[in-house]
Amino acid sequence: MESMIINSRKLLEKMNRGCKYTYHELLKLCELTETQLCFAIMFLLREGMISQYRESDVVYELIS
Numbered sequence: 001m002e003s004m005i006i007n008s009r010k011l012l013e014k015m016n017r018g019c020k021y022t023y024h025e026l027l028k029l030c031e032l033t034e035t036q037l038c039f040a041i042m043f044l045l046r047e048g049m050i051s052q053y054r055e056s057d058v059v060y061e062l063i064s
Contacts, residue, residue, distance in 0.1 A: 007032055007040040012049065012062070020061040
Protein backbone atom coordinates (compact mmCIF):
# COMPACT_ATOMS: atom_id res chain seq x y z
CA MET A 1 0.00 0.00 0.00
CA GLU A 2 2.82 2.39 0.83
CA SER A 3 4.45 1.99 -2.59
CA MET A 4 1.11 2.77 -4.25
CA ILE A 5 0.88 6.04 -2.29
CA ILE A 6 4.47 6.93 -3.18
CA ASN A 7 3.83 6.21 -6.86
CA SER A 8 0.59 8.23 -6.72
CA ARG A 9 2.47 11.23 -5.32
CA LYS A 10 5.08 10.88 -8.04
CA LEU A 11 2.31 10.79 -10.65
CA LEU A 12 0.67 13.91 -9.20
CA GLU A 13 3.99 15.79 -9.20
CA LYS A 14 4.57 14.96 -12.86
CA MET A 15 0.98 15.83 -13.83
CA ASN A 16 1.34 19.29 -12.26
CA ARG A 17 3.65 20.23 -15.13
CA GLY A 18 0.96 20.00 -17.78
CA CYS A 19 -2.71 19.84 -18.49
CA LYS A 20 -3.84 16.40 -19.62
CA TYR A 21 -2.07 13.18 -20.48
CA THR A 22 -2.70 9.87 -22.19
CA TYR A 23 -1.76 6.63 -20.47
CA HIS A 24 1.33 6.19 -22.65
CA GLU A 25 2.48 9.76 -21.96
CA LEU A 26 2.18 9.12 -18.23
CA LEU A 27 4.04 5.85 -18.57
CA LYS A 28 7.01 7.62 -20.17
CA LEU A 29 6.79 10.67 -17.91
CA CYS A 30 6.68 8.84 -14.59
CA GLU A 31 9.02 5.96 -15.41
CA LEU A 32 6.79 3.49 -13.56
CA THR A 33 5.93 -0.03 -14.62
CA GLU A 34 2.50 -0.52 -16.19
CA THR A 35 1.24 -2.20 -13.01
CA GLN A 36 2.55 0.60 -10.78
CA LEU A 37 0.97 3.24 -13.02
CA CYS A 38 -2.39 1.43 -13.11
CA PHE A 39 -2.53 1.23 -9.32
CA ALA A 40 -1.49 4.89 -8.97
CA ILE A 41 -4.18 5.98 -11.46
CA MET A 42 -6.85 3.87 -9.71
CA PHE A 43 -5.87 5.34 -6.33
CA LEU A 44 -6.02 8.94 -7.60
CA LEU A 45 -9.33 8.34 -9.41
CA ARG A 46 -10.83 6.86 -6.24
CA GLU A 47 -9.57 9.81 -4.17
CA GLY A 48 -11.07 12.27 -6.66
CA MET A 49 -7.74 13.89 -7.48
CA ILE A 50 -7.74 13.16 -11.22
CA SER A 51 -10.42 12.61 -13.83
CA GLN A 52 -10.52 10.19 -16.72
CA TYR A 53 -12.41 10.77 -19.97
CA ARG A 54 -12.22 9.97 -23.64
CA GLU A 55 -11.20 12.25 -26.46
CA SER A 56 -9.50 10.50 -29.37
CA ASP A 57 -7.82 8.45 -26.64
CA VAL A 58 -8.38 8.06 -22.89
CA VAL A 59 -7.12 11.18 -21.12
CA TYR A 60 -6.20 11.79 -17.48
CA GLU A 61 -6.38 15.27 -16.00
CA LEU A 62 -5.86 16.84 -12.58
CA ILE A 63 -8.97 18.04 -10.81
CA SER A 64 -8.56 21.62 -9.58
